[in-house]
Amino acid sequence: MELNRNVSLASALRYKGQGPMLTYVLHRIGGIGMALFITVHILASFLGGKGGVFVNSIYENWLFQVFIFFCVLFHAINGLRITILDLWPRLIVYQREAIWIEWAVFLPIYAFAVLVIVQTALKV
Amino acid sequence: MADQPKTLSLRQRGLNFEMLMWAFTRFSALAMYGLIIFALIGALIMGARTHMNFADIMRWAFTPNVTHVQDTNLPDVAPWATAFWKVIASLIVLVATAHGVHGLVVIADDYITGPRGRQVVRMLSILFMLFMMFAGIYVIWTS
Numbered sequence: 001m002e003l004n005r006n007v008s009l010a011s012a013l014r015y016k017g018q019g020p021m022l023t024y025v026l027h028r029i030g031g032i033g034m035a036l037f038i039t040v041h042i043l044a045s046f047l048g049g050k051g052g053v054f055v056n057s058i059y060e061n062w063l064f065q066v067f068i069f070f071c072v073l074f075h076a077i078n079g080l081r082i083t084i085l086d087l088w089p090r091l092i093v094y095q096r097e098a099i100w101i102e103w104a105v106f107l108p109i110y111a112f113a114v115l116v117i118v119q120t121a122l123k124v
Numbered sequence: 125m126a127d128q129p130k131t132l133s134l135r136q137r138g139l140n141f142e143m144l145m146w147a148f149t150r151f152s153a154l155a156m157y158g159l160i161i162f163a164l165i166g167a168l169i170m171g172a173r174t175h176m177n178f179a180d181i182m183r184w185a186f187t188p189n190v191t192h193v194q195d196t197n198l199p200d201v202a203p204w205a206t207a208f209w210k211v212i213a214s215l216i217v218l219v220a221t222a223h224g225v226h227g228l229v230v231i232a233d234d235y236i237t238g239p240r241g242r243q244v245v246r247m248l249s250i251l252f253m254l255f256m257m258f259a260g261i262y263v264i265w266t267s
Contacts, residue, residue, distance in 0.1 A: 046259040083150045
């Protein structure tokens, strides 16, 4: 069956899904970011040689580390929220509160990680 | 007071591929939490806290593969390079690849809606998944 969605990109961008929509979008970005990184990283280790060394120099860059750690940490914490709410469906009514808790867990850990990554980058 | 669940029971819904993969995505996420926390605790017990930086500990946690620590200032690589950790790393690769490739298929399904296109995506994703599993495990066991 062919699906038809009569939603243009412009109206999709105007959709005010708020917290749950934001986490959904970030979850996707994080998932795609990790899939890309892990694919390239495994291929680099598998193929080795000059290409492998070049790829490794990309992911050792602190900007890339800040990005990939966002992907990993957000996807992990948001995924845990989704898992908990899905396995205990009664909790779905507290979805918005769960998202607030999620940010309260994510932000300090991510801020600390970025601080450490930037400090390490400045030292070298 | 409590709302009645509006979903069908498992029996009425029946088991299908989508439902199984929905459950697999949740349980593999929990499995990855378990494996990653296990690798993190293992790294700390093996002395990561005295001779590893944050990035190296994270890399070890997400794939406990000796190539992820051999460039660091380790006095003795032997406890890190055991078959036990290779098995754990292989498990993480298998679970994470299956979880990740299914995630990519879910995203592709949002944009490729024809039955033919979805079939092509599914075939390609299976080949891609098997290749990535092979490559990851090959790297772990030959390094």
